[in-house]
Amino acid sequence: MSFQPFDLEAYQSRWERTVEMNLADSSVQCLTTRDWLSNDEQQQVLDTGLFYPEVNGTALLRERIAALYPRATPAHVLVTVGAAQANSMICQALLEPGDEVVVMSPGYRQVWGLARNAGCTVRELPLDPHNDWRADLGVLDQVVNSRTKLVAVVNPNNPTGSIFTDAEMQRIVAACARVGAWLHADEVYAGTEHGRAAETPSFFGRYDRLVCTNSLSKAYGLAGLRLGWIVSSPEMIEELWRRHEYAVIAASAPSMTMAEIALLPEKRRWLFDRQKRLTRDGHAVLADWLAQQDGRFSLVPSHATAIAFVKSHLALDSLTLADRIRIEGNVLVAPGSLMGAEHHLRVTVGYPAEKVKKALARIGEVAKKLSLD
Ligand SMILES: Cc1ncc(COP(=O)(O)O)c(C=O)c1O
Structure with missing residues (x-):
């Protein structure tokens, strides 16, 4: 079987350092250590010992992560190198050749690719651009069957910025429960809502065969710390911890010290407020620009994330268009x-x-140089 590369990340990593402006990433402008830590907090980071840290994450960090989820304890938490490692280990632990996996489409195709590389069949849960990018849950009921091992959702979604309603979350859980499938909820964009004040609730606590992942990369604007986590049952955390030892042993000690600080309620609020300001201002600039594009581009506005999933009405496929923007405009965007x-x-x-x-x-x-479709 041939290897399925992670095409989106490959496109970004090949080109992102070659352009003057990179709009292909999915975080907001990330911070420097100096920007968000007081002198005392910087001292705390400098004083962090550089022996191997606690392999599953420091007790204090796991306690602070657990406090974000209803009825979670530190035993429900494993600290990882970003949500990327978390998602990868979950697929490694759960998937076997011949299993079926359901992912959202359009979507961040990490689980999509990992599942294919594990010899699974991938089925898609379509999001409808004519219905505010809502998921077609009728399709979910059809594609989930006795071979379905895993349903993987990203909520809020990358790249559409859509958010499940409470009723939709219940329906997804019910579809998994009907066949005993695992549910993986990647919640890295919770806290990036810009159309409403309420933070997107976690799936945690709604189902027993559940793994939730999150990280400091998006809502916190701290992607370079490469710090994420998994919240699941203590039994599943043990399974994943055993894989974590093979993969990386532990997350970095200075990153864990900074994560402990980032999760202090006041600091977390400050980081979220900053991220939301950048997100809202950016979407307003984009809306002004779209109004001047003479029908070349249109948008179903997102409810969360700093991402706009812009539809092109030009007579070019998205990869060719992104390449032209990269070469002629010195700007990187990601092809849909x-x-x-x-x-x-x-x-x-x-x-x-x-x-x-x-x-x-x-x-x-x-775009002005190109003809409309
Ligand atoms: C949905 C989703 N999950 C996971 C990741 C990886 O995030 P991290 O930086 O926490 O590894 C990304 C990054 O773009 C993402 O969009």
């Missing part, structure tokens, strides 16, 4: 085809407004 939706571009707007304006103007100039 790498997330399962042709004729879309993923454009991240959570940067200082001047940068977003300048990058969008460049995209507009490239």
Whole structure:
């Protein structure tokens, strides 16, 4: 069986350092250590011992993570190297050749690719652009069957920014429960809501065969710490911990010290507020720009994330269009085809407004030279 690369990440890692402006990433403008830590907190980081830290995550960090979930304890938590490692280990632990896996489409195709590489059949839960990118849960009921090992959702979703309602969450749990499938909820965009005040609730506590993942990369703007976590039953955490020892042994000690600080309620609020400001301002700049594009682009506005999943009405496939924007505009955006939706571009707007304006103007100039579909 041939290896399925992670095409979106491959596109980003190949090109992101070659352009003047990168709007292909999915975090907001990330912070430097100096930006968000007081002098005392910086001292705390400098004083962190550099022996191997607690392999499953420091007790204090697991306690602070557990406090974010209803009825979770530190035994329900494993600290990982980003949600990326968490998601990867979950697939490694659960999937066997011949299993079926359901993922959202369009989507962040990490589980999609991992499942294919594990010899599984991947089925898709479509999100409907004509219905606010809501999931078609009628399809979910059809595709979930006795061979379904895992249903993997990303809530809020990357790249559409849609959020499940409470009733939709219940329906997803019911579909899994009907066949005893595992549910994996990747919740890295919880806290990035810009259309409403309420934070997206976790799936945690709604089902027993459940693994939830999250990280400091998106809502906190701290992607470089490479710090994530899994919350699940203590039994499943033990299973994953055994795989964690093979993969990385432990997350980094200074990153765990910084994560302990980031999860202090006041600090967390400050980080979220900053991220939401960048997200809201960026989406406003994008809306102004879209209004001037003479029908070349359109958008179903997102409810969360600093991502805009922009539809292109140009007569080019998304990879060719993104390449032209990269080469002629010196701006990187992500082609929608790498997330399962042709004729879309993923454009991240959570940067200082001047940068977003300048990058969008460049995209507009490239698009002007192209004919409409
Ligand atoms: C849905 C989703 N899950 C996981 C990740 C990986 O995040 P992390 O930086 O925590 O490894 C990303 C990054 O783009 C993502 O969009």
